[in-house]
Amino acid sequence: MKSFGSNKGDYQKSMQKLLDVKADILCEGHFGVFQPAEEIYKYIKGYMDSNR
Numbered sequence: 001m002k003s004f005g006s007n008k009g010d011y012q013k014s015m016q017k018l019l020d021v022k023a024d025i026l027c028e029g030h031f032g033v034f035q036p037a038e039e040i041y042k043y044i045k046g047y048m049d050s051n052r
Contacts, residue, residue: 008051015048 018026019041026034026043034040 011051012048015044018044 022037023040024035024037026040028034028043034043
């Protein structure tokens with residue numbers, strides 16, 4: 001990714017906080033509703049891994 005447009009360290013910390021909640025439902029503004037917890041983990045972790 002050429003330009004992230006944000007602080008990647010802060011981004012990773014924020015995403016980790018979302019994972020730490022261990023929610024069983026995520027209502028994501030652009031891509032819909034995710035559930036159960038395993039699908040939420042995969043969704044968030046995928047973004048974290050692609051934005052390192």
